Amino acid sequence: MTTRLRRAEIIAVGSELLGIDRTDTNSLFITAGLQELGVEVVAKAVVGDAFDDLAAVFRDALARSDLVVLTGGLGPTDDDLTRNAVAHVVGRPLQEDAATVERIRERFVRRGMTMPDINRRQALVIDGAELVANAQGTAPAQWFDADGRLVLLLPGPPREMRPLFERLAREIIAPRTAGDRIIRRTLRLAGRTESQADQMLQPLYARWAATEPPIVATILAAGGTIELLLHVRAGRPALGEALLEDAARDVAAIFGSDLVSLEGERLEAVVGALLRSHGLRAALAESCTGGLVTSRLTDVAGSSDYVERGVIAYSNRAKVELLDVPEGIIADHGAVSEPVASAMARGIRARARVEVGVGVTGIAGPGGGSAAKPVGTVVIAVDGPDSRHDVRTFLFAGGRELVKLFASTTALDRLRRVLLTL
């Protein structure tokens, strides 16, 4: 019997997974299953079809973790080495399983074929391992205990791996967990840098580390917003959820309107929900973002209910013709200026006859910057009901696409903040 399983590593085997065209996706499926059972994946690896490397990577994982899951390398050919490398590391012989040979032979016969002799290799079992027949393919799964550690060998093709993993998770892994579950929650913030947010969170980190069980936090910059990922390992899911609910409330108290969402909802979905709940429609006037703000807002299903139109006024002429921006304002202040952004927001709102207008103008680069208005300067205006009007100038770092991304995120966030005041 193994110890209670807490820490897992996943090893994907196959040289094709070390190139640039394919990636290991099996580990995501396995991770999701392990998370549900409260088993934490502490590392994962990809290794090619090379005996020494595979043996070394497996040996290292086995030394660190309670559970090692290997996928791939169980095929019939010379470069399918997982069985051999694992057997070598744990010092056990491989033996041909007669029933498995028969099962593989029958599988070929059912398809009107003769089993090639190399497929016998798929019936080699690590001494002491249990086999689980593979309904989708020829290679069975194998599992065994080694010095209190649990080792699973699964085939690589996802349609074969998935049902086998699900069965082993249910029958072999679940009974050996501590009964703990990992509960997760993601909060989204805007209007702060990652390090500002991190500093503001310091007192909460200390408090979270002291809860029983402790709350683990990870902070991530995500395209102009910040994701705060919280998780807790709890024997009773309700306890974990209550702890995370308290934590979310603490974050909300510190961040106020900088808190975008309590369940990780994307900014565009939050803005959409606010527009919908207030029964408001929006129209957008974009210049440097080139339509990206409207495109993101319309990524949300049902957004045609509250997005009336957008105008991408790339040229000054378009700003005058489509948005009624007075030519004099452009001449006096330049196209990238607070008066122009405000006029764009007011113009689109009036033209579209909707309740909320947004104006974005800026310099995405790489050309067009000046000392006074460097590349990355973006002005965002929101014009709403009850005389709400917000206009502000930002300076974003990065290349053209990054400036567009940050500008679009910030435009959605400014719109969100105006809607919050209604």
Add this chain to the structure above:
Amino acid sequence: MTTRLRRAEIIAVGSELLGIDRTDTNSLFITAGLQELGVEVVAKAVVGDAFDDLAAVFRDALARSDLVVLTGGLGPTDDDLTRNAVAHVVGRPLQEDAATVERIRERFVRRGMTMPDINRRQALVIDGAELVANAQGTAPAQWFDADGRLVLLLPGPPREMRPLFERLAREIIAPRTAGDRIIRRTLRLAGRTESQADQMLQPLYARWAATEPPIVATILAAGGTIELLLHVRAGRPALGEALLEDAARDVAAIFGSDLVSLEGERLEAVVGALLRSHGLRAALAESCTGGLVTSRLTDVAGSSDYVERGVIAYSNRAKVELLDVPEGIIADHGAVSEPVASAMARGIRARARVEVGVGVTGIAGPGGGSAAKPVGTVVIAVDGPDSRHDVRTFLFAGGRELVKLFASTTALDRLRRVLLTL
């Protein structure tokens, strides 16, 4: 000095990369760069923000390989531990680099902010390591030799990591490799499915396998276009380049106008170059794509020269008011129809007084579909000079964002094909 570099491992650091929402993509970029230099990636790993695990994974990799590249965990917060874990494993102290502190401080000052104290952590250098300044962010890269092995520490955000890796590949890795180079070329196709393209390429695959050295081809679907990746390993780069030039010419002969670019240029850049070379300006009228077509076209630097405006006519009212689409056409044919798409393209072209107009209307879903016009139905029209007019109905599979992506790619491709006839 290190030994000749042959075997590399890549370690991506970050607990978020061990969940189910994100995956390590940095290793693909790094792998491509190493392949070009003839350095084989023998394993890669993902490890969380946990000191002991990170140290163990790094120690094991260092024992196996000539080159270890770590990405991530160089941020300013408590859970950024790469510097510390690597220093611990190689038994060297960390020291604060005054010039780097100053550089980080100035970066904050330029954005009108004060450097938070925790950012000093990003200036900690492993004793004996060289620093490479990060133009896109605060954390510099570090590299050092350890007992004949080369170790690189790179920041995690791809836009920061990529230029730093490229520089280190050129200046530090390339001089230490054995001499063979992998020469690559990417061709881009549109208007064909991946399997159609694959079938058309069969005769070329056979020819490429027989060249000396052989040309290796990989075909990849990429957001509505197809990338054909060719590479060859050659001692003399000129030989490899000549082989790939012949191969590209063969592909062009088979695919004609379905060939978008011979050097992997993106569709939006190809369309932009065609507009520029013909001295034409474009205006775009979008409905279901919500601004995505215009946003992609304006991702290209200098696009303000040829993109005059865009209109996102989400509502029927906007189609009438902004694009002069006759209400009767909408009533007779529906908003998603060839007559409406054509009227949108003609309307935006006339209103903007430019040479080329594009109209896109469709049903992105999940709602709004019918038996006659299911979700994914998209109509694209291009109206150009010399009475060029192209209108066509497409049916795209997938969810809302995928339909938007395919529709925007196809709109850019239809525009490209009209421009090719001029």
